[in-house]
Amino acid sequence: MAQSLTHGATTLPADWRDLFALTKPRVMSLVVFTALCGLLAAPGSVHPVLAFSSILAIALGAGASGALNQWYEAGLDAKMKRTAGRPLPAGRLDPQTALQFGVGLAAFSVFLMLFAANWQAAALLTVSILFYVFVYTMWLKPRTPQNIVIGGAAGAFPPLIGWVAATGGVAPLPVLLFLLIFLWTPPHFWALALFVRSDYAAAGIPMMPVVAGETSTRRQILFYAVIMAIGAIAPWPLGLTGALYGWTAAILSAVFVALSAQVGTRTTGEGDLMLPEKRLFAFSIAYLFILFGAVVADHWFPL
């Protein structure tokens, strides 16, 4: 590794584990899974090597945007308990290395997609990376509590990119899958923001609970959960998926709305453990994993 971090008199090489952490691997696992499902649910077949390369390109692109997000937000991350231990605020990695790593990885991911799939998928991957870094991280996040509503679009692109990589075109089903993640993001994130609200307040980030207060955030979680549920079930009556997906979506979405209703209608006092919020956040992740798995299962084994 050419870059290094100077610690007093000693110079430490950048540890690969810190570079890996810069890609937000746990969050990106779901991004990559939804992309893979988008690719597998598309009509026709893709050569396994090209399919693997396309998914790798999305993983690297998403990782690159996570690295650039952390490069830009190192100062803010240092002020929050949840993020203070990340490689940059903790001083284990120097910003220059992080920036070069992020830019290099982003460029590589787009070229890989161009060679493995098609220019349309490479263009969409470029838009997602730029959207997450410039529109969400730099522009919206420090300015408006609607940051994650609009910025969430970046995280909704992967299944669409997977589909476009496989087919070279867009179709109604991947557009609905985009919409599903787009509508899922507010309940996913605001549930978490409710229990780490003091962190965001400390860093001066205008997340919804900090700006609009708890009650309003809770109502908005329920609102988005209901329209998300409608969007999640929609592919079934529209004839884009079969009953296997339809029933999975209906049952899981009912649970999602029930958990959101619990969060949406309660008030909390001092010392509340925020268990319903933590439960909704954890379920939101399982929900998307299972639902996207069901899209593929439905495609392979139509009932």
Ligand code: HEM
């Ligand atoms: C702008 C939209 C979003 C925001 C602000 C957001 C924010 C967060 C935050 C703050 C965490 C806490 C864990 C951490 O610090 O790493 C988290 C966890 C997570 N998010 Fe999101 N998220 C968003 C969208 C998404 C999307 C689109 C996906 C995937 C499709 C996703 C998948 C996950 C997963 C899998 C975790 C759990 C990671 C773990 O196990 O620690 N998120 N999210």
Ligand SMILES: CC(C)=CCC/C(C)=C/CC/C(C)=C/COP(=O)(O)OP(=O)(O)O
């Ligand atoms: C293909 C491609 C480029 C995909 C991009 C993936 C993407 C935009 C995911 C969004 C999810 C995410 C990491 C939010 C973190 O928000 P945050 O950065 O505000 O969270 P933090 O407070 O933990 O830094």
